[in-house]
Amino acid sequence: MTVPEQRLQEALTTLKESGVRITPQRHAVLEYLMQSMKHPTADEIYKALEDKFPNMSVATVYNNLRVFLDIGLVRELTYGDSSSRFDCNTSDHYHIICDECGKIVDFHYPSLNEVEQLAEQVTGFDVSNHRLEVYGTCENCQQMAKH
Amino acid sequence: MTVPEQRLQEALTTLKESGVRITPQRHAVLEYLMQSMKHPTADEIYKALEDKFPNMSVATVYNNLRVFLDIGLVRELTYGDSSSRFDCNTSDHYHIICDECGKIVDFHYPSLNEVEQLAEQVTGFDVSNHRLEVYGTCENCQQMAKH
DNA sequence: TCTTACATTAGAATGCTTATAATTTAGTTT
DNA sequence: AAACTAAATTATAAGCATTCTAATGTAAGA
Numbered sequence: 001m002t003v004p005e006q007r008l009q010e011a012l013t014t015l016k017e018s019g020v021r022i023t024p025q026r027h028a029v030l031e032y033l034m035q036s037m038k039h040p041t042a043d044e045i046y047k048a049l050e051d052k053f054p055n056m057s058v059a060t061v062y063n064n065l066r067v068f069l070d071i072g073l074v075r076e077l078t079y080g081d082s083s084s085r086f087d088c089n090t091s092d093h094y095h096i097i098c099d100e101c102g103k104i105v106d107f108h109y110p111s112l113n114e115v116e117q118l119a120e121q122v123t124g125f126d127v128s129n130h131r132l133e134v135y136g137t138c139e140n141c142q143q144m145a146k147h
Numbered sequence: 148m149t150v151p152e153q154r155l156q157e158a159l160t161t162l163k164e165s166g167v168r169i170t171p172q173r174h175a176v177l178e179y180l181m182q183s184m185k186h187p188t189a190d191e192i193y194k195a196l197e198d199k200f201p202n203m204s205v206a207t208v209y210n211n212l213r214v215f216l217d218i219g220l221v222r223e224l225t226y227g228d229s230s231s232r233f234d235c236n237t238s239d240h241y242h243i244i245c246d247e248c249g250k251i252v253d254f255h256y257p258s259l260n261e262v263e264q265l266a267e268q269v270t271g272f273d274v275s276n277h278r279l280e281v282y283g284t285c286e287n288c289q290q291m292a293k294h
Numbered sequence: 295t296c297t298t299a300c301a302t303t304a305g306a307a308t309g310c311t312t313a314t315a316a317t318t319t320a321g322t323t324t
Numbered sequence: 325a326a327a328c329t330a331a332a333t334t335a336t337a338a339g340c341a342t343t344c345t346a347a348t349g350t351a352a353g354a
Contacts, residue, residue: 021299021301023300023301023350025301055302055304056303057304058342059305059342059344060301060302062341062342079225080225083340083342084227094266096266096272096274105270107266108269109262109265112279115241115256115279115281116281119256119281120283122254123254123285124286125281125284127281127282127283128282129281129282131278131280132279133278133279133280134262134263134266135276138271138272139272167331168331168332169320169321172332172333202334203333204336205310206333206336209310209311210332213312229342230310231311296354298352299350299352300349301348301349301350302349303346304345304346304347304348306344306346307343309340310342311340312337313336315334316334317332317334318332319332320331321328322329322330323328323329
């Protein structure tokens with residue numbers, strides 16, 4: 001069993017344990033998220049599945065994404081542009097976003113625990129998590145700029 | 148002259164140098180942003196100024212925010228919730244956001260240059276900047292939860 | 295198999311933001 | 325100081341992502 005398949009199985013187990021039903025549409029949305037290396041928008045998921053489920057409503061995609069969010073299976077990424085992106089990679093990682101084309105790439109870095117601790121001390125917050133986003137120009141767009 | 152007033156003057160100079168006209172509405176939006184310790188939404192700015200400018204259109208607020216964004220006088224903050232927030236503090240700082248009430252508080256920490264460098268090496272991006280957001284529960288909401 | 299609470303669907307509604315076209319005005323020129 | 329013009333403001337309409345609603349369908353347990 002490949003790693004994405006394994007993660008999918010684990011996610012399905014988590015869903016069942018939360019008392020959530022596994023419908024074909026829900027399964028498909030989850031599967032698509034799991035095997036996607038990009039960070040798709042709700043609409044991208046909808047379009048990707050319309051061959052398989054011609055009658056599926058956009059609302060179903062949104063409903064399921066919310067279920068996954070509530071359970072903690074996916075994370076919502078919001079940037080300046082219009083629509084949210086969804087990330088099912090729950091392992092610790094950060095994102096680097098291209099200012100030109102909007103592409104999002106994951107990269108790994110030791111978790112910044114000391115920043116969380118400092119933030120707690122300075123602000124009195126009870127800290128739960130953090131996000132780090134780096135911005136720049138991807139290699140593709142750097143090439144484009146030269147020509 | 149207080150520090151916010153000084154920053155306002157500098158910002159006005161920057162605007163003039165960019166060939167942007169200083170209208171009363173534009174001045175008021177900028178002034179409000181500069182003296183606000185919160186990170187207001189467009190609508191909050193609009194409502195805050197409606198006594199002074201009863202005929203001002205929301206579009207004017209948005210137009211001016213875009214002008215300030217383009218020139219680099221303010222930064223746009225987007226989170227899961229519906230509307231963008233605007234931050235005129237251009238000095239390096241990070242944000243901590245309350246999961247309960249949505250309050251945003253600034254905190255300072257040495258810039259994470261080494262993360263930017265690593266990201267460049269790993270991804271091949273040409274990095275321009277980065278953002279760090281910490282999430283948690285603010286002191287107020289911690290108190291609320293106890294009672 | 296029956297039942298029922300939960301999921302899906304289609305379409306309307308909401309809310310933030312942007313576009314449009316007419317009017318007004320800031321800042322320069324005469 | 326008056327005239328000019330490009331830019332800004334205004335009111336309103338439009339756009340788009342997301343959520344809501346009510347009716348229909350279905351997964352999973354009794």
